[in-house]
Amino acid sequence: MKLLTALREELETPRAERPLGSGWLSGAGGLLAALVSLAAVTCMQWPSLLTTPEVRAIASAPWFRILLHVVLILAYVFAFTSIVLRENKLLGFTALTIAMIAALMGGPQSTESIHVETPAYFGLDFFVLNILFTGFLFIPLERIAPHVREQTVFRPEWREDIFYYLVSSLFVQVLAFLTLAPSKIVVAATHFEQFRQWIGGQNVVLQVAEIMILTDFLQYWVHRLFHRIPFLWGFHAVHHSAKSMDWIAGARMHFIEIVALRSITALPMFSMGYSLQAIQAYLLIVYVYSTFIHANLRWNFDAIGPFVVTPRFHHWHHGIDKEAIDVNFAIHFPLYDRLFGTFHLPKSEWPSGYGVPEKVPNGYVAQFMYPFRRGRTA
Numbered sequence: 001m002k003l004l005t006a007l008r009e010e011l012e013t014p015r016a017e018r019p020l021g022s023g024w025l026s027g028a029g030g031l032l033a034a035l036v037s038l039a040a041v042t043c044m045q046w047p048s049l050l051t052t053p054e055v056r057a058i059a060s061a062p063w064f065r066i067l068l069h070v071v072l073i074l075a076y077v078f079a080f081t082s083i084v085l086r087e088n089k090l091l092g093f094t095a096l097t098i099a100m101i102a103a104l105m106g107g108p109q110s111t112e113s114i115h116v117e118t119p120a121y122f123g124l125d126f127f128v129l130n131i132l133f134t135g136f137l138f139i140p141l142e143r144i145a146p147h148v149r150e151q152t153v154f155r156p157e158w159r160e161d162i163f164y165y166l167v168s169s170l171f172v173q174v175l176a177f178l179t180l181a182p183s184k185i186v187v188a189a190t191h192f193e194q195f196r197q198w199i200g201g202q203n204v205v206l207q208v209a210e211i212m213i214l215t216d217f218l219q220y221w222v223h224r225l226f227h228r229i230p231f232l233w234g235f236h237a238v239h240h241s242a243k244s245m246d247w248i249a250g251a252r253m254h255f256i257e258i259v260a261l262r263s264i265t266a267l268p269m270f271s272m273g274y275s276l277q278a279i280q281a282y283l284l285i286v287y288v289y290s291t292f293i294h295a296n297l298r299w300n301f302d303a304i305g306p307f308v309v310t311p312r313f314h315h316w317h318h319g320i321d322k323e324a325i326d327v328n329f330a331i332h333f334p335l336y337d338r339l340f341g342t343f344h345l346p347k348s349e350w351p352s353g354y355g356v357p358e359k360v361p362n363g364y365v366a367q368f369m370y371p372f373r374r375g376r377t378a
């Protein structure tokens with residue numbers, strides 16, 4: 001435990017105290033590469049339990065083994081660089097140890113066992129890909145144009161938000177099942193085959209635009225209800241309890257809220273006959289987009305801000321200021337907020353801080369229980 005605390009303190013070193021050449025970046029990079037290798041090898045050891053069929057298909061390709069080799073070598077190189085450069089050897093030696101464990105567990109050879117069929121799984125592979133893809137996209141952006149300049153990746157409560165990422169990735173199968181359930185009922189109970197065929201036959205770009213308009217309309221009202229009804233607010237307060245806004249902050253959402261929000265907003269998408277191609281495109285867009293609007297980015301986007309949701313628009317939704325209460329519910333089109341009287345976007349201004357007035361506890365489990373305990377004490 002002591003070791004973990006020391007490691008966390010090393011990672012949370014303020015930017016001013018870790019200039020280039022201090023061995024911090026190589027240490028953190030080495031740790032990341034080592035953890036990715038370890039996760040990949042662990043997935044190969046228990047592919048039926050830990051991997052999703054989609055990723056398994058990728059992992060059985062020959063280049064994947066080479067890639068894993070490269071990542072493992074990078075982990076060693078970075079770890080050694082950090083050990084040489086940095087006075088505190090903790091990051092370097094931790095990365096080195098983890099990389100060695102990954103190599104001992106089979107290293108790139110372990111990809112041979114990947115071909116399996118499985119009825120149920122945890123998406124550990126999905127988590128790794130998720131966090132890498134989004135991190136590589138947003139960490140440089142947040143470095144180039146940060147709104148809160150001194151904020152680093154390892155800001156307060158970063159572990160909680162990464163854990164939210166982990167949980168929703170691990171339970172990707174459960175989430176998909178629960179999200180689809182209401183749509184399946186609707187499809188089974190209705191018989192608009194011709195209508196569905198017509199919808200799915202439209203141009204894909206048009207289909208994606210329609211999905212965005214329809215889901216955001218539903219999202220707007222479900223979101224507003226989560227703010228309005230005290231019991232529901234207990235769930236949603238968890239999302240609003242983030243005091244720092246960045247690419248991982250949006251992941252903080254109560255499991256039950258994710259299920260409720262997704263299953264309702266996905267209804268038109270899955271029941272009206274939209275093509276798989278359009279649905280997949282939308283899911284990718286909404287994933288990157290919702291990360292984007294939480295990101296720590298200083299761009300004002302004054303010209304397009306009134307028409308499409310920008311980081312500043314959603315940051316106001318998370319604002320701690322009085323004027324930021326119950327505004328900006330849309331996640332794609334601010335038009336809904338303008339129509340229904342909840343639009344708030346003063347030119348080039350940002351909220352003074354983020355969070356909620358009430359004390360939401362720290363940690364995943366306490367936050368999971370929060371909506372149920374909150375009602376009793378209030």
Ligand SMILES: [Zn+2]
Pocket residue numbers: 223227236240317
């Ligand atoms: Zn909200």
Ligand SMILES: [Zn+2]
Pocket residue numbers: 239250294314318
């Ligand atoms: Zn948000």
